[in-house]
Amino acid sequence: FSGISSFAHLKPVKCLIEPDEHYDIAVIGAPFDTAVSYRPGARFGPRAIRAASARWLAGTSYNTRAGINPYQSWATVKDCGDIPITPFDNGLAERQMYEAFLELGRRPAVTSADSKYGVKGISAGKPKLVTLGGDHSVALPALRALYQIYQKPITVLHFDAHLDTWNPVRYSSYWTSEQAHFNHGSFFHKASREGLISNTTSAHAGLRTRLTGVDDGDYTNPGPEQDFIRIHADDIDELGPAGIIRTILARTGLDPDQPVYLSVDIDVLDPSTAPGTGTPEPGGWTTREFIRILRGLEKLNIVGADIVEVSPSYDNKGETTALAAAQVAFEIITSMVK
Amino acid sequence: FSGISSFAHLKPVKCLIEPDEHYDIAVIGAPFDTAVSYRPGARFGPRAIRAASARWLAGTSYNTRAGINPYQSWATVKDCGDIPITPFDNGLAERQMYEAFLELGRRPAVTSADSKYGVKGISAGKPKLVTLGGDHSVALPALRALYQIYQKPITVLHFDAHLDTWNPVRYSSYWTSEQAHFNHGSFFHKASREGLISNTTSAHAGLRTRLTGVDDGDYTNPGPEQDFIRIHADDIDELGPAGIIRTILARTGLDPDQPVYLSVDIDVLDPSTAPGTGTPEPGGWTTREFIRILRGLEKLNIVGADIVEVSPSYDNKGETTALAAAQVAFEIITSMVK
Amino acid sequence: FSGISSFAHLKPVKCLIEPDEHYDIAVIGAPFDTAVSYRPGARFGPRAIRAASARWLAGTSYNTRAGINPYQSWATVKDCGDIPITPFDNGLAERQMYEAFLELGRRPAVTSADSKYGVKGISAGKPKLVTLGGDHSVALPALRALYQIYQKPITVLHFDAHLDTWNPVRYSSYWTSEQAHFNHGSFFHKASREGLISNTTSAHAGLRTRLTGVDDGDYTNPGPEQDFIRIHADDIDELGPAGIIRTILARTGLDPDQPVYLSVDIDVLDPSTAPGTGTPEPGGWTTREFIRILRGLEKLNIVGADIVEVSPSYDNKGETTALAAAQVAFEIITSMVK
Amino acid sequence: FSGISSFAHLKPVKCLIEPDEHYDIAVIGAPFDTAVSYRPGARFGPRAIRAASARWLAGTSYNTRAGINPYQSWATVKDCGDIPITPFDNGLAERQMYEAFLELGRRPAVTSADSKYGVKGISAGKPKLVTLGGDHSVALPALRALYQIYQKPITVLHFDAHLDTWNPVRYSSYWTSEQAHFNHGSFFHKASREGLISNTTSAHAGLRTRLTGVDDGDYTNPGPEQDFIRIHADDIDELGPAGIIRTILARTGLDPDQPVYLSVDIDVLDPSTAPGTGTPEPGGWTTREFIRILRGLEKLNIVGADIVEVSPSYDNKGETTALAAAQVAFEIITSMVK
Amino acid sequence: FSGISSFAHLKPVKCLIEPDEHYDIAVIGAPFDTAVSYRPGARFGPRAIRAASARWLAGTSYNTRAGINPYQSWATVKDCGDIPITPFDNGLAERQMYEAFLELGRRPAVTSADSKYGVKGISAGKPKLVTLGGDHSVALPALRALYQIYQKPITVLHFDAHLDTWNPVRYSSYWTSEQAHFNHGSFFHKASREGLISNTTSAHAGLRTRLTGVDDGDYTNPGPEQDFIRIHADDIDELGPAGIIRTILARTGLDPDQPVYLSVDIDVLDPSTAPGTGTPEPGGWTTREFIRILRGLEKLNIVGADIVEVSPSYDNKGETTALAAAQVAFEIITSMVK
Amino acid sequence: FSGISSFAHLKPVKCLIEPDEHYDIAVIGAPFDTAVSYRPGARFGPRAIRAASARWLAGTSYNTRAGINPYQSWATVKDCGDIPITPFDNGLAERQMYEAFLELGRRPAVTSADSKYGVKGISAGKPKLVTLGGDHSVALPALRALYQIYQKPITVLHFDAHLDTWNPVRYSSYWTSEQAHFNHGSFFHKASREGLISNTTSAHAGLRTRLTGVDDGDYTNPGPEQDFIRIHADDIDELGPAGIIRTILARTGLDPDQPVYLSVDIDVLDPSTAPGTGTPEPGGWTTREFIRILRGLEKLNIVGADIVEVSPSYDNKGETTALAAAQVAFEIITSMVK
Numbered sequence A, B, C, D, E, F: 001f002s003g004i005s006s007f008a009h010l011k012p013v014k015c016l017i018e019p020d021e022h023y024d025i026a027v028i029g030a031p032f033d034t035a036v037s038y039r040p041g042a043r044f045g046p047r048a049i050r051a052a053s054a055r056w057l058a059g060t061s062y063n064t065r066a067g068i069n070p071y072q073s074w075a076t077v078k079d080c081g082d083i084p085i086t087p088f089d090n091g092l093a094e095r096q097m098y099e100a101f102l103e104l105g106r107r108p109a110v111t112s113a114d115s116k117y118g119v120k121g122i123s124a125g126k127p128k129l130v131t132l133g134g135d136h137s138v139a140l141p142a143l144r145a146l147y148q149i150y151q152k153p154i155t156v157l158h159f160d161a162h163l164d165t166w167n168p169v170r171y172s173s174y175w176t177s178e179q180a181h182f183n184h185g186s187f188f189h190k191a192s193r194e195g196l197i198s199n200t201t202s203a204h205a206g207l208r209t210r211l212t213g214v215d216d217g218d219y220t221n222p223g224p225e226q227d228f229i230r231i232h233a234d235d236i237d238e239l240g241p242a243g244i245i246r247t248i249l250a251r252t253g254l255d256p257d258q259p260v261y262l263s264v265d266i267d268v269l270d271p272s273t274a275p276g277t278g279t280p281e282p283g284g285w286t287t288r289e290f291i292r293i294l295r296g297l298e299k300l301n302i303v304g305a306d307i308v309e310v311s312p313s314y315d316n317k318g319e320t321t322a323l324a325a326a327q328v329a330f331e332i333i334t335s336m337v338k
């Protein structure tokens, strides 16, 4: 409860205005929520997740499930603070995030490509970004930046109760506009259409949303954005966490030269744990299940990640949503280091 | 977040004062809570459940688990508003509810008995009522009305942590009175004694309450109200959701000429999901388990249903209890349509 | 706690899609909050204010301070529901609100100009709109519509802790854009520059905000938007409510041919009563003081009004903010009728 | 925070089942709320008020405003626990409360009539009861019991935002019944009609409710229950607390042979302090104002008192409503002792 | 909701100041929380747990899972109230608790050693204490007292997300002091070093904490306190509740002459159920799982138990944490009686 | 809502470990709450106050009441972070705070004594500390440090509902110990006895606590700690804020060579505004009153100040307590600069 609240008491730096800051992994806040369709408030997500991590110190972060302490291993992990983002103009906001992700993702990592430690393959020498959202639409500028950096489509591993590949024409009601196409339900559609995503290796997991219309057209309509495989929340009852892991890895592969973006909408968890989110859906996974799934994915080449849709004003007094999100960030950072 | 808050933005009508309104399925609120033994507040249940459904539109309600959109299939579904109920006199309140259920249940459905769509069997051409409670005692006037309409005892499928078949003499403490026999722990006892229930095909599911006395007399005392089979919450650990479904169907049968009343006390769910209720009991089912069970029951001839005991002032800020209740209503309506 | 939640159980109609609906006073929701600078959530303001009014019925609404029952006097008052507004594109949203206000404000009132009842002067035969916000920027489209309808600048009586006449260039930080100029701190600046406001008869009341910079330049900078007189929250300590009333009326006059727009940011009240708002400022007025001030203004020709910035997810469990907002709406409607 | 939670750590006794318990002042809980018209929950009022008093000990209760420590003066003060009351049948509940008040009020006080300490006049040697409600209707059985004990009409000093003298025929909506006439808005009407109240010396104070109909008929309709003088909440702005005190005393007199019942509906306080109540009305008194008024009334011969309508599930986390109610009880007990 | 709030309405007695009170099982509160490392508030745990048990009566407490009513069997169960504990000096506080536990544990039980009812073996004729915490450090004085009473090391069965066997030198940051070694993360270390614990028969269960440093040294460092077996929260996915039970019993044995102390940190449960605690860790057990585990342990000779770390100000409005803790106490008392 | 949360986005520095940091005014957190007698939680006060100030930027902090922007005037203001304080040992904690205050208070200010700007008199060239508590006992080490720095007794201006000059022998119940004498009700007693306070120029303001015993002995007992004048909360009804100011200044004087310590227990405010505190007392001042009083004191030579007893877990969702505390800090910093 003491000290300035950076994530897990990591060294806080304003990376965007300090161009000489380097890191292997940067935690960065994206306090943005004006692309949501229902409950807003995710702009306070970064603050809440950092506050929920305030009980952790680098020295007390040995992850027993993984067998390492991610903050005391080879990687330099910093909290880069928040991206300045306008809450008044989503078009501008998207460009602000894109510029920030590109700037931060392009810097050389602390651990160089030829070090005996650190990442091998296409990501060697490149830093990794863990974004604390913010609403889910922050993934679009992140993917645009990663595409620029890697010059190839990115595999997306998408944990969410919702598809987020909706055609914006169907998704946003009332009068529509070009700018309204950038929102937290359609950004993967947009990204797919722009060619940023390797759809054939990508996966949705944790789905339990209703669809539009009278049939499963949201699944089967032609279009690259529908090429993700779909793992439903209920599938865990048959497959167990281990089966979910196998299904995901069968889809994504483990090629160190294929960059993976791991996107976690906190509403993938059940509302009993994660009530503090914008569009909760009963029937999700427990944190025990989800942590176990995440631990099974540690061999993926995760080059970027986000934890989004934490809306603290709907969280309960005990802050379970933010705690879960902080835990997810910790598990992802562990995977990036291991 | 926009528009008058009817359930799922269904067409709101004041059916009770508009005798020409017809429907295949009517959602109706029973804002009543003066028959509770502990925490009151369920009078605000209908408002909270409707608010929790405000993110849904008919056009975006394709239920992937069931494979239909219940609002865009053959059935006309309306929100009939609330029954006017006095909060000062339970005897009067019971009559107000009975009159309302009888009036609404007796009207011809939109889809006639000889339509190629819709329900077959004894319920063909009859509308179905989904009651948003209110405390659990609203089931008594509902059963009285259904008995009048169907002229035969009704099978009850009762999801609850509690028995609700308590002998009122034992249940209500202190001085007792005739009127005190109508309460949220004894109404099934009363209904059984009146012959409204087909006890030999009925079932309790989700039980985990303590009993009165020093033995299991509440289970084995002679009396028709004890003829329900009893499925305990813990049974799911051995049987799984599929086993629960099998046990229920083995009891109730699937006869389209046997009307079934589906009564869901939200406290059947674990307090982690459903804290906003009057008499929570740790150790209940998760929403994922319960949705799966409900989906397995869709072949039953459900002629009426209730979702009761949602007490919003005890719900958490993220409204998980009301969300779960709205989801249950959605699944039940889906079953009625399918 | 019973019935569909329209404001004070007024007849709910979807006026925008029912062109033949008429009214003397229309209550209308503007569920919009993507022009806020800090805590969002005012999109749920209309729902919360309506819910807080649910204890009122037309038959039990005799206002003892005013000596009339506004719902059972000459005026026809209806709840026109919500304006459909996109949450993704503020430019579009502004146009949606403008079109709605213009459409609703232009219809003939139920009480015609030559009736012996109702309003005299420039507003005779015209309906009046009471907007439930939404964030404060909804006042801009309202003023644009009123300017169209009245064809003259409108007197603004602005209750708020904040100026809301900030130059958008100074107000919004980071990169700026044309669209970012439309926000909840600058809309009166914009309206003044467009000539919609009669600045020389307008007033701010309840101010206690900090200003930008190192002097009171926000007050004295040249520009029409700075011509409002300024009544600070603290002034009530010397003047009392009666003195505040006198100061306001001395500024606005009582000319029945001068239309007045009454804009109430709920943050004019102290956070002890109104915590559920986006940018609370300690040291505001109590509801007792504010109701008394409003009652003193009933002779003004109020042609439109708003109650804005109610953000329910920050309200307390007892809903004091929404209750206060509903009371303000009731007092304003009373004034419009009297 | 330690010890069994009786009021102010007073000696807890179950007076009703221990006939030999005596006291000068008895604190007694009336956990009853099934006569409320809107938000229920006051059945938990006694528990909440006791919990809010848990920081007080007899030894640390010197009241500096009054100049005495009421628990260490001549009077024996005990916490008599709660009356057992059915929540299912208001008719029965009323009788249960009446019997309890009569039983407790009839016992001889510890301090006898001829002691040099204690009360003089008609109440000498009689104990006094301070009821922790419960909803406001508990005042009816209290008045019935006091009428039995004193054999004369009682002066009522009624602090409330509402009249509570409504004719039940007008007050309760929908179908009506004899039992529905016993409710928290009509009990003073009923008591007046029964002759229990000395209307010509009684007073309402703190009023700010709306009335029924289109004129002030609720005030001026013939009938004894309308003979209370009426002090509105706003009157304090002109009169100040001292003026309110003068007005009350001018009405009630200070005759030690006229018994006074002091009835405090917590909604007399502004919702900023007292959100945890059933029917809050903006614009009430602050606790500082109200404590000062109560201190000015200490010469009245208060023979019974209640603090009602505390509904904890609507209170805020800091429990301000219950704290205020406990403080009111402390001030009343102080007055009874002084 | 009625009556003084003792645990489950058991007879409340102030056992510490009434030396002639006897019992077979005493429930006792330890309102202490100044040895916590993060969120305080557990001093209000006893009050909250008692309040959460207020819906239970002895007559309605037949435990269907166990087949007995623990309050109406052979055992005399009383609520002994709270230990007076200073919140200002942990050294003194520890001694206050030790003296209290020793005093209460040494009294002869109601049921004598030669009764045909009650406990056999080493505990025959001795009372059992169930402590409602308070923070977890209350286990140290409890173990010191039990060691005095039984004159042998005690088997500890420890349910917790955390180890609580941390070396205080490593655990408490900043300057350290002798007194700081007594805290809620190190008390089992201290107890082991003092020889109070039979480490070779003891077990941790439910673990999921991070460790200090870069390896699993907290597990494998030499020292008796590391001899507990360790069951992780995740182990239940492979073993199921039955496997957890088997593992525990294989460790502890069922020897009636080996006293067992059962210590339940409520954070062993998942934060979805138990948010109201000081150091929540995502990924814990559900109440259904944990109740089942507890029921499997009923043959252990549990001579003392605690339920600790309930911090009510972080609980949700529906009080799920306190409800779960009360249920745990009920299950433990059931086991002690059976 | 963006950026690392220092107070008002001031430059955050860890002054204690960076000996070359200088400042004219340092904001410093004292996250300590183990000397409280009732509700704990003030250890999270610094975090909450900083979060509540997150809407402020230096550039938008022109204080209209004072006519300056304190962050853009002559003074260098920094957020020095938190003092590391053990929560396990109050004796040690007190020394940690003392060392920190002494270290920070002894450094030369940025603005030197001979500058034409800045403070004149005894404090010229010395920095000033604004402590964010933490419980009120943090004032003791602060006074010890100031006494060391100024080598003379300090005038204390104490805003509080409580005396905090209690003799620890009377104040702390149960067994007592030397360490227990350091607590949040007795620290001014201790400080007076040590000669740190200039009692004859010191004042309590805002009092409304109960006293111990049966008379006003807590006021009149001999001892230097009772020499403070006492201004009660109610006095403002007669004196108004201006009279309170006059009374204070008549006591303290305006001598620039007399250092003044300004200590603000947030419970001086009414619980309607400040529910988030440990020992709330109904009947306090409003924020409007208190801000006005603070503005009247700006000519005092305030050399140190604290804002204490903010306990966020009891605050309401809208964070009114923390907002009020942040506002108080802003007003104090304004006074220090002006």
Ligand SMILES: [Mn+2]
Pocket (backbone or CB within 6 Å): A160, A161, A162, A265, A267, A268, A279, A309
């Ligand atoms: Mn989602």
Ligand SMILES: [Mn+2]
Pocket (backbone or CB within 6 Å): A136, A160, A162, A164, A184, A265, A309
């Ligand atoms: Mn998403």
Ligand SMILES: [Mn+2]
Pocket (backbone or CB within 6 Å): B160, B161, B162, B265, B267, B268, B279, B309
């Ligand atoms: Mn139930």
Ligand SMILES: [Mn+2]
Pocket (backbone or CB within 6 Å): B136, B160, B162, B164, B184, B265, B309
């Ligand atoms: Mn039930």
Ligand SMILES: [Mn+2]
Pocket (backbone or CB within 6 Å): C160, C161, C162, C265, C267, C268, C279, C309
């Ligand atoms: Mn404002």
Ligand SMILES: [Mn+2]
Pocket (backbone or CB within 6 Å): C136, C160, C162, C164, C184, C265, C309
């Ligand atoms: Mn505004």
Ligand SMILES: [Mn+2]
Pocket (backbone or CB within 6 Å): D160, D161, D162, D265, D267, D268, D279, D309
């Ligand atoms: Mn009232």
Ligand SMILES: [Mn+2]
Pocket (backbone or CB within 6 Å): D136, D160, D162, D164, D184, D265, D309
């Ligand atoms: Mn009343």
Ligand SMILES: [Mn+2]
Pocket (backbone or CB within 6 Å): E160, E161, E162, E265, E267, E268, E279, E309
């Ligand atoms: Mn733990």
Ligand SMILES: [Mn+2]
Pocket (backbone or CB within 6 Å): E136, E160, E162, E164, E184, E265, E309
């Ligand atoms: Mn522990």
Ligand SMILES: [Mn+2]
Pocket (backbone or CB within 6 Å): F160, F161, F162, F265, F267, F268, F279, F309
């Ligand atoms: Mn204080």
Ligand SMILES: [Mn+2]
Pocket (backbone or CB within 6 Å): F136, F160, F162, F164, F184, F265, F309
């Ligand atoms: Mn203090």
